[in-house]
Structure formats: C-alpha cells, structure tokens
Amino acid sequence: MNVARSQRFVTTTALFLAIPLAITGVTPGAAAAQVATQAVVARLVAEPAKVTIRAGESLPFKVTAYDAQGQIIPDAVVRVGGPRQAVAFSDGQVRAFRAGSYTATATAAGATGPIALDIPVLVSWPALSKLAITADSGRLYTGISLGHRVDGTHADGSSRAGLIPTWRSSAPAVASVDRFGTVTALKAGTVVISAESEGFRTSKTYTIITNPVSALALDIKEHVILTGQVVHLNATARTATGAPVKDAVITWSYTYTPDDTTVAPGGPGIIDWGRFTANYPGRFTLLAQSGNVTARKVLEAKPRDVVRRITVTGRGSIATTATSDLWPWTGKDGRDYCLVGTWGGDGYGMVFDITDMNNIVKTDSIKIDARTINDVTVSPDGRYGVLAREGASNRVNGVVILDLANPAHPKIASTFDQELTGGVHNMFATNDHLFAISGGQKYVIIDVKDIYKPKYVSEYQHPNARIHDLWVRDGIAYSAQGGVGAVMVDVGNGKYGGTIEKPKLINVFPINSGHEIYPYFQKSTGRTYLFLGDEEMNRAGRVWEGTNYRATLGSAGGVAQTSGGYVHIVDATDPMHPRKVGRYHLEDYGAHDIIVEDDILYQAYYDGGVRVVDVSGELMGNLADQKREIAVFKPYDPKAFTANAPFVMNAMPWKGQVLFTDFNSGLWSAKLEPKAKAITP
Template identity: 30%
Template sequence: MFLPLFVASLSLQPQPPKAATLEISPAEPVVVAEDTLRLRARVLDANGQPVSGATIRFIAAGGRFEGGVDPDGLVRSGSTGTLPVTIVAQMAGQPTITRRVEVRMVPGPAASITLDAAPGRLVGGQRIVLVPTVKSAAGDVRSDRVQWSSSNTAIVAVNADGLVEAKGVGRAVLTARVDRAVATHAVQVVAGRIGTLAITPSAKDARTGDVIRFAVSAKDAAGRALAGLTPSWSFSPGQGVIDRDGAFTGYEGGTYVVTATLGTQSAQAVVRLTPRDVRRPATVVGRLPRTGFTTEEVWLHPTREIAYLGTGSGGDRMFTIDITDKAKPVVTDSIVENTRRVNDIMTSPDGKHLVFTREGASDRKNGIVIATLDDPLHPKKCADYTEGLTGGVHSTFVYKQEKWGTHIYLTNDGTGAIHIIDWNDPCNPKTAAVWKTPRPDAGRSLHDIDVQDGLAYLSYWNDGLVILDVGNGVKGGSPSNPQVVSQYKYDLNDMYRQVEAAGGPGFIRGTHTAWRHKNYVFIADEVFPAAPVKGAKDASAGRAYGRLQVIDVSDVSKPKSVAFYEPEYGGVHNVWVAGDTLYMGAYNAGFRAFDISGELRGDLRAQQREMVHVHTGDMDGYVKNAAMTWGVVVRNGLAYVNDMYNGLWIVRMDPKPEPKKTAIVP
C-alpha cells in the first residue's frame, strides 16, 4: 500500500534541465577535393529552439596537409581524405559545448579511364580481364564500377566485370564508360586456333627476388607462328608475382610451375629458386648519444672526416663532429640559430660552404643559413636567405651543373613551392625560380628533393612524385625555367586505410622522400596515425607506418610502380643508395639495409632481400630505449645513422660468414 505513494513522491522531484545541444549542418559533410564547403552551427535549448549570443568557432582537428577550416566554418579542401573538425560553442554562464564532425573530401567527377596492360590481339577462345583505372580531372583515383560494351559481340564479348572473350575472327572496339568519361580499346581476334604453345624461361635456376622472363612461342595447326599474342599467366605453389608480360618473381625457395594459357591451350615450365641469402651481421663502430635535444639530419663533409648534425625540439643549433676516430666521435663546435630545429644540412660539392634549414624561428625569419667552411671543424655563418620563406624550409638539395653552376633546391613549407636558389656567389644567394603544382594551398606540400642528371625528383605529398627538367634538356628546362616531365600520383587513402582504421581519420600520410638510382626512383611515404593507442603511453602509444615504392623510370615520361618494401613494424623515412644496397632510416623500425641488385619486382621484404637491421634504441639518448631512426649517410662502407631519440650511430655491415664445411666421416 506504500508503493503508489513512493511513485508519486518520485514524480514530484524536480527533473534536471536538459542540456543545450549543438546542431551542425550539413550533418554528414562531403566536399569535392580542391573545393570549399560552408559548415554552419547553432546552439539549441532544451526545447529545440535556437539560443542567441553563443560564440561558435570551427577548429581543424587533423588532416592538416589535406585541408583546413576557417574559424567561421569555411572548409578549404586541398586534397582527398578526411578533415576532422571540432566545433566549440561558448555562452556566458554556461558550460562550453563541443562537437566533432568529419568532412569527407572526395574525388571530383570521373574525367578519365585508362586500361592497364590491355592486349590488342587475341586468339579464338581466349579470355582476359581488363583492369580500368578511373580518375577525376585532378588525377584522384575513383572507385566507380565501369560499364562495358563491345561494338561486335560476335567477335569479342565483354561482361559487367570486364571479362573479355574472343568468339570469332575479326575486329571489335571495347568501350569502358563512367558517366561522361569514356575509354575505348581496339581488339583484333586472329584467325586460326592455337596448335602448339610453348614457353621458355630466361633462367631455370635463380634466387628468390630474381626476375625470370618467359618467352612465348605460339603456332597454329599448320605450324605457322602467331605473333603479338599475350597469354594469361599463373604459377604454383608458393608466393610471388607474375605480370601480364610474363615476368615472374618468387618469394620463397623451392620449385615453381609457371603456366601460360592462350585460348584452350596451355604450356608449363619449371623453375627452381634458392633463398637469396643476403643477411649479414652488423657492428656498431661508434656512438655519439644526444640527451639535450632530438637529433635531426646528418651530413658528411665531402673530403674531410667531419660530420654535421642538426638538432630539434628547440635545439637551435647545428653541431660539428670530428669523426677521425670512428669509435669516439667528438663535438668540436656548433652554430646557434633561432630555428628550433635544423632539419636539413648539405655542403657544396667542393666542401667550401654549407647550408642548413630553419623551420621554426620564433621571429618567422626562417629560410636557410649559409656558412663558410674555411675551417670545416669550425663553420662560420656568412649569410641568411629568407626571401618568401617565412613559413619555413623542410629540406634542401645542393646540385652543380657544368652549364648552370651551383643551385640550392629547397622546399617552402608555407606555399608548398620549390624555390631554386642561385648559389654561384655562395654568400650572396638569389632566387632563380619558384615552381609549384596546380593545387589549392590547403593541400599542397613539398617535402623533399633529389636532383640527378638535371632532373629534380620532388616528393610532393598529395601529388606523389613530380619530375622536373632543371637542366637535363628533355623538356628544355633549366634552373631558372623548370619544366614538368612527368608525375606518379597514387591513392594514399586506399594504401593506408588500415592506419585510418587503427587510429581514426585525419592521419598523416604523403610522399615524403625520393632517390633516383639507375632506372628506378625509390619513394618513401611518411605515415603516422591520427591518435595514439587509447590508454597507452610512451613507446606503446604510437608508431610510424609507411611504404617504400620502387618506381620504374626507364621511360621517364611514364613512371610506374613495380615493387615495394614495408617493414613489419615501424615506418620508412630517409634513404641512401650506395652500389646495390639501399640504406634506410625506418623510424621505430630502426636502421635497415637491403639488397636492390638486379631487376626489382613485387614485395622486396618477402623476397628476403633485407641484409641488416640495427635497433637504434638505448638508455643513453634523449628518449630512453626507443628507436626513431631519421636517416643515414654512407661512405667507405660505414653507415652514419641519425636517430631522433638517440643521436649518431656509426654502423658497419660485416662480411657474410663463410658457410661451415661439413666433415665427411669415412
């Protein structure tokens, strides 16, 4: 009999007021990359009515290289990706209200379709799959489903998945369509069916990672050769890759059977692979721990046993180090500058001058510092160069050409442009040219530069690899008149979707560094998650990711990715190539070196090409017992490895031990 009274007493208690809410529109914002979008917000009271007098601000919470938002809510998209935005509402006497939305920045409408490695001649009964790539006008990859059609289905049929079947002798035109974007491909089906088919490997015995190419011999029933046909390829067992041209690379030792199929005929060949067996021991020859600041770039004097080492985290200085005794590197001097970090260092080819970057000066006088090296152990500043570079300089590259003299190629953090500085009068530099990609400032970022044979290889973050003629002549370019040669742009969002899944949207990812070697350009991506592991701290809270791609530039006008390397843990940062070895600073993964001899295809790590690994973490550094390897410079068989947390390491790759002989017992 007391229950009704208890319920009644509860109903008479005052209810807590409903909190005000923040309404955002659009609720699920989407903007085409390189366009703008207006976000709007208002505060609603408990009854859903607008509240006046609220101060509302919009703040970017990630994706800083891909876009930005003004305090009033105008989103400026510079690239595809996701821009997290935090909205803050403040009212007098009321708690602050915050909300977060994620602005999806998507590719524009389909503008082009390319068909990768599509053969133009088929034989009756042959089936192939066409692989289309759909891009927007800005070159961003789209995931559209392509509509296929054939001009003559009695000759060549194609289904909704792009599976093509040759049905009769003759010609047909295949069409791929996405909205207004159209691509066509002419196909000829040749007369006669395959009588015999044979394939011949370029080698029957090889090592893991070697590329074996197969020659195809196809004849009709009368024994006449049928030229220009492209078979379908497969192999078993094991792991590896084979492309449409019949280039096979196996990842594991063992026996492989490679099969070519043309129409109803197939042919097999056997190849045997032995392990690559390139692993070697390493020795740490010398150490110079740093405890006051993080360590940035390292550079070696071209003719003297001297290293130059930059600092970060407010270090404001560049150290000079005597490395005559490799076991006991000694600091001999330093240059102190208002910069917070000395991010990059390089000398002139003759070793008479040095340039280093300023990226975080408190007075915004960033740019570069130039020093004379009359006494290389004691550099003396002779000039600053800050014209147009208040946003900071991340990287520089010094390059001399007989015709044009010496120039400094540097990155502009503020505009994403490359500045080419005439350095023929070293202490009186002047601008020769400024160039940048045609992209909104919000998404343009140039991170690193390599110049070889008059070609500049630019690591252009969202724009991938851009190659400029700065004196090579292939496009009539010069240091004062750089000209575009080609570009390799790829889908960073898709490549690192697992990083977004682990740490949320708005993560850091982009083309970070490039190095030309023979017919390849090695490009490495810098990738970090948007948020640390929940509940973790120190080394367990976060890590780097990233992939190194091998870009084939044997035709520099048509760069293409043919191989890659990705450490099992950590990331990739700066690289150095000497001979047939690539040396890498791999962030949390430490220092690594791997074999890049021969032709490169597929997954380089799976092929057992890794030669040396040294984890550059110890208890004597700025951050104890954790690796954050920045990069490496190699000379005379020694690797000078700079670790952000631990200073300088001098590492030697030792000769591979001789195999032990097995005693034969009579």
C-alpha cells in the same frame, strides 16, 4: 636530407597542412615555448563544421582557436589534415580530389595535451561527360580472354577514379563479358561489347575468327633463380606450319611447390608486366596459355642469402634534446666530419669529427634563431654547409649558410630567406645551387657560388600539392608531394625543355606517398628507380595501434614513438612512362629517410631501426618478403632523451660504414661485417 616533421605555413587565422594528420599532429613539447608566452587553446571551431564538396572543387575553410574565456587566439598554431589524395587543406581553402566520406582532424597544443576537432568531409564526384573503352593488347581469337577498362571523364577534363560500369555483350554466344570487363571469345562471329554508367554508354565491336595458334615456344633461359630475381616471360605463338602469330594473346600463371609445406606462405610469387619473381624458395612451374594451347617451364627458387652482422663502432651521443638530420663530408683539411641537426633543440646544429669512427668527437656547435634545424646538408665539394630553419622567433625562417673553410669550426657566411619565410623543412645542395623547400609550398633555387652573397634564381610550385622532400639528379628534380605523388621537373637536364632559371614540369606519377624520395640509377640494368617513403605518425585502426606518445613527444622522458607507412619503388627510367614495380614494407614500423648506394638501400625505419637492404637487379614485389634484408640495428639507449626508444631519422653510407641519427640518442656509426664464408666439409 629529409627528416620529416610537421611543415608550417601561416594564415591569418590558423595554420593548415595538406598532408594527413598522421604526419602533422601537434606535439606539446615542441609547442611548450609558445604555450608559455601566449594564450592557451581550449577549443577549436571549424567553418564550415561539416564540409560537403565535389571532387575537383575548392571551398573557403578555416579553423578558429579559442581560449578558456572564449576569446579568439589569432596567432594560434592549428594544423588540419585529411586522407592523402582525397582532401587537402591550405591557404584558407579545402580542396577535394576523390569522392568518399572522410574525417579530417584539426589539432592545436593545449594546456595539458593536444586539442583536437574532427571535421566530417563528404566528397561527391561531378557528373560524367564521356566514357571510353580501352582494351588490352592482342587479337580476340576464339578461346582468348581479353581485359577491358572504362575511363570516365568529367566536363573539366579530370578523370573519374574507381568507375564501375555495367558491361554487356550483344551476342553472348559469340563472346561473353564479365563484370570486370573481361571478354572471352567463344566462337567466330561479330559482337559488340558495351559499357554503361550514369546514363553514358560506349562500345567496341569485334570480329572474332578461329584461333590460329597451335603451339607456344618459350624463351626463358633461367633454370635456378634467387628469391626476388626477376625473370622476363618470353614466348612466341606459332601456327601449325610454324609461322609466328604476332597478335596472339598469351597469358601467364604458375603453380608452386614449397621447400617446406609446414611453413608455406601465401602469394609465393608475382606475375606482372610480363615478368615473374619468386618471393619464397621452392619449385615454380610457369604456365603460358593462348586459347587451349599451353606450355610450361619449371624454375627452382633458392633463398637469397645476404644477411650480414652489423656492429656499432662509435657514438656521438645527444641526450639533452631530440636529434634530426645528418650529413657527412670530407673537409678541406682532409679529415671527415658530420653536420647534425636538432629537433625542438633551440636552434643548435652540431659538428662531429668522424675521421675515426671508433672515436667520434664533437668539435663545435652552431646556434641560430630557430626552434628546429630539421635538415642539414653540405655541398659535394665540401665548400659550404646549410642549416634549415623552422620556428624562428620573428617567423622569418629561411636557411643559414656555413663557411666550411675550417670544417671543425664552421662560421656563418650568410642567411637567405627570400621566398622562404614559411619554414624550410628539406634542402638539396649542389656545388653551385641550393634547392630549399619553402613552407611545404614550393622549392626555391638559390645561387650559392658566392656563399656570402647568395642570390635567388627561380622556383617551382606544383598546384594542389604539399612538397616535403626533393632530390636532384642529372638536372631533374624529383620531389615527393602530398596530394599528387612524385613530381619530376627539368631544372637543367635540357631534354625536357627546362633550365635552372626556368624549371619545366616533365611528369607526375600519382602515388599515395608524398614524404621522402630518392632517385637511384642502377648500373647493372640501366634503370632509374624512385624510392618513395611514407611517413605515418599514427597507427590508428591497425591491429597494433602503438603507443600514445604525443603527450610527451619533444620533452625528455616519455614513451616510445610509433609509426607506419612503407617505401614504394617506381621505375622512372622513362620519366614520361613511370610505373610502380615494388615496395619495401614492414607492417609494424614506418619508413623515413632513404639513401641507395651500390645496390644497397640504407633505410631509416623509425622505430624499426636502421635497415640495410639488397636492391640489386630488377626490382619487383615486396623486398622484405624476398629476404633481401642484409642487416638491422635498433639503437636502444637507457640514457637517451627518451630511454630505450629507437627512432631512426636518417641513415647514410660513409666510407664503408653506416652513419645514422636517432631521434632520441643522437649520432651512431656502425659497420657491416664481412659475410662469413661457407665451411666445406
């Protein structure tokens, strides 16, 4: 599973990260052992002190740490982060992706708290080499408006983001164009629509004829829907004789009458990709229009009533250190167990017997050479388990493979560190292979058929990206990679030319999220949805900025952590043409690990607790707005590592219940109570 903390890889002078500072701030508790044995950082110096660069380029960059006497500390742990998908710092380089004025921040652990250095970064675009107009589909008949966009390309083939051209019409009386590229046909005739930017010009010629549409026939069967239910918008344009006009442009809109005008929200519904969904209950009138011809359909949206009570059933309390990930499994002895990792816990992994989730019992612990066991996993057949190592004393990290023949008391079968010395933050296990992320740079595929003699098979590294999480389904590895988004690779599916020995890139979906990922195949619709989670360990600049917990994070006591970010939902049914369709967004908290099973999302939402969400049917819009939340539990514990500070790291369904780990209080189990039946008079 995927418990998110700062990823590490060492350079000769410093340690760089290509993910935002929000994720990577240094925590003195975690660095306490280092501070005690090495010189303490008092000052940071960046070279260059101000970065000026063009998008698509990279420049040498380093940060040097000095102690109070002005001496260089060559092995200091320094992290540098900047805005996602704008700039990235790694391998002694700074890379730029998007123009703008930014501030990167370098941090290191000082004597009493983090030492920080702000680094101005100015990124400009390279010169354009080409412009091209793309129009929305459909024929430009009179009375029709058609959207257009301009794509700009640089000499190296990269695309210009955020291009704002100047639009012109050669015959405004025939067709007008607004500053957004929307062309409206006014009368029959010929017109040239042009767009200009930075000395380049491109154009498109239209011959406009009279609109033949005289009627619209709607094909929407629904009359009553639930909030969040997706309605496909189907209509056929016809001539006066009843013949279909196949190239007619049909636009959709709606009007809304709320159930209660005193609590009427903004943005009650969404129209996108030829579909409609209602966020809130009420009466919606769908309007289809083609020129001056309209048609309408009234829908009633009722509340989605999915709320259920959640009840805690058991605890595996951990209050002496912070807790990271969990993974449950059924042992060879027929009993159920859960492997749990620790964060900054001196390399202890723990085993709990969870057969009776009303009485969770710790059976053993495993000590390995690591500062943090960020991720743990178990093979589907329960044959082996794995502990991921970060912060090993000799800086040789890798993974520790466990023999689970005696599941209550696992024994170490082997260690594997080939190509994994940068620290392993996340993993994914199949019965025969283990996928392990190496220092945020790549994932390494390991043959574990013989767990006592694991073997290197292959690896995949995506350029200019920092991988944080991956999940493999049907021979496709889906990974969340900072700087690029969701990366899909054929690792044995075969349809896209890849094998486990020779992984092959399928596609990349650019999205401002590179932290958690979970691919889910939804049986009812035949769709594959990717759930991609942000992790932002910083709320600076928001209305509620949260608490300044960094000075005590990783040490017992302290104050509650705060977080930001949310879950993006991408339809990746066709990996070659994925598209974002929705989100699960709560403003005051931050998303972490994600599992979906039987159309229910089990979401670790950090200080927002564990959240159970209905994701049935086609998905569109913000699930939180649509009242799809089934249950929420925030694990307050006065005796926790940090008292009464919920911070849920991971949540998984297990045999009708919910298992989750809390950073400050350990392992919990809970169950969803049956939904109360309505009482009829």
